[in-house]
Amino acid sequence: MSDGGDVIVIGAGIVGAACARELARRGQRVLVLDAGLPAATAAGMGHLIVLDDNPAELALCQYSLQRWRDWAGEMPEDCAYRQNGTLWLAANAEEMAVAEAKCLALSEHGLDCQLLGSSALQAAEPELRQGLHGALKVSGDGILYAPNAARWLLDHPLIERRQGHAVEIDGNRVRLASGAWLRAEAVILAAGNQAGALCPELPITPKKGHLLITDRYPGRISHTLVELGYVSSAHNSSGPSVAANIQPRPTGQLLIGASRQFDSTDAEVEPQMLARMLRRAVDYMPGLASLNAIRAWTGLRAASPDGLPLLGEHPQRAGLWLAVGHEGLGVTTAPGSAALLVAQLFGETPPLAAHAYLPQRFLGAAAHA
Template identity: 45%
Template sequence: MIVIGAGIVGAACAREYARQGLSVAVIEQGAVGAGATAASMGHLLCVDAEGAPDTHEYQLSQRSMQLWAEWLAESPAHGEAAEHDQCGTLWLAADEEEMQAALRKQAWWREVDQPTELLDADQLQRAEPLLRAGLFGALHVPADARVYPPRVVARWLEESRATLVRGEVVDIQGSTVRLADGRRLWGALIVLCGGLASQRFLPAGCLQPKKGQLAITQRSGSSTVRHQLVELGYLKNAHRTDEDTVSFNLQPRPGGQLLIGSSRQLNRDDTELDLAMLQRMLAHAGSFVPTLPQMSLLRCWSGIRPASRDGQPLIGAHPRLERVWVACGHEGLGITTSLATAELLAHLSLAQTPLLDASPYSPTRFAATP
């Protein structure tokens, strides 16, 4: 079978199909684990459904977190290769309204037996001294973690024993994939995992780009952060479709580095740095960590999140092409949900019983798109 795309979702699919006994070829035009995978923060988190119309996003992320835990438990080498750190997440409440939101989230997590801890202002200051004074508190989710996605991709492709084919896919006809240089490859199954590039083979408008800026500081031997820090307004901003946004999202990296996000620019598919948006994002981060503006930046870059038009990823049979299956459009949750996506797609395409309800993710929902 053929997997198109060597990002983290493609690598997860290659690994899963290999575990099912299939031989796998992975086609990639650029560098392995590049694109949206390399531009991500690598935050592993189970998404709650407090205030959501359904629990589909929670179910997909929760199943994937189980699969991540199983993979990490298979060998200590997996955690080392992934640079895994169960740092936990602190969802920060800047005011009383956000503290009430934290309380509602904690109540929801309690219903599904997910351990959380509510920190008041003093407890938060002791937990993370670099944060500014005056925050109301935070919700601590200790099970969350972070990984370095490009190294995970390399490991999963190694485990899949996939044949890596360098090239650009320009056409898919039945079981045949044609590359730009004229080569033709045949696969009993074809899985489309090319991120935003998958749009050329899908009904118009299925995927939308959301550009993001990131920055990482120099290593520091001084006091640093210990948890992934995210403001509670992040999720609201992540789903905005009417304006560009910035949110505070800070991640500790090895050696005292800090990875800084997050921004979203709608319908931007270029990867050039936007200095105005970067400055806006860094200024917002500095309003939470006052010492941040004094730290030296090692690198700044941008990436493109491949988002679906309705906010749900595309996982399932292609709406028009037989033998072609789709796994893309995860936006900011591709790292977390990669393993559950691969498992669900393998179950569907190999006529096995899925563990999750696949209907919300079916690409056929876009079949009528002109």
């Protein structure tokens, strides 16, 4: 049995890194196990966004974005943090009514929101097609290059990042593929879709997504552009879906999404799905059709049944703590997830009410079956 420090974190993506940093900040020695497997952190857009599908989602996003803003001055430039804001695009009067309701809901929680009419939207983003009814501008949203942000979070003298593939968890003990066992006071599982191999009882479903990035075209857009249909697409429970999501990168490149599929875990780019996604984006920004694309790729989001992460101690495995099921909001909500989980681990009052995120909402029933 080897010493795994005070806490072992399984997973070196953005959520695991944020948990490790929160623990190290409290003086804990943290061992982060990196299996070297594909992670959503490296595949995603890095969009820092407040979604409000339910109050718990809004609270976790809002708290986390404030943490990212607080950290902005500490992060190195290669983390590419920018507070560029999101424009939620309304294609018709019905969607504009949705934008108005969304503006009211976010404003009531203190977020900086502004409704733009058709002409104001055209002035803000001339590359958008004519005829859009308007948009909701959420100024506090931003972007981030998540792989470098995760590396920055792990850069702490009390954090050791080690290549190691965990194959078994027994409470606060972890067995590696080499056969070696590690032990700590607690183990945090933050391994995204790989978490299911260690805990098959977790209700985690992979959602495949495609992304494409262009060559450098500085100044084409300044905000992240998202159609209001993105919300229904993101929470679609079955079947493939696409929605326009166009993000300006600090390099001058444009990052284009988004798609969701339940029926495929193949890492290969699917030309039909990619084409469908790009047609949707071009419908909102016609000039995209003439730009040069340099790379397309896919990733898998780890989704829970209700769209909220599982944050807390496993109800049947004492010593094992869960930080999984973030779907497309892992980068956004990593700081809040870490703060909420670590507060529970230390028996403190969490910064947010924890009930909506507790693993018991899915795993508790199984304990009495």
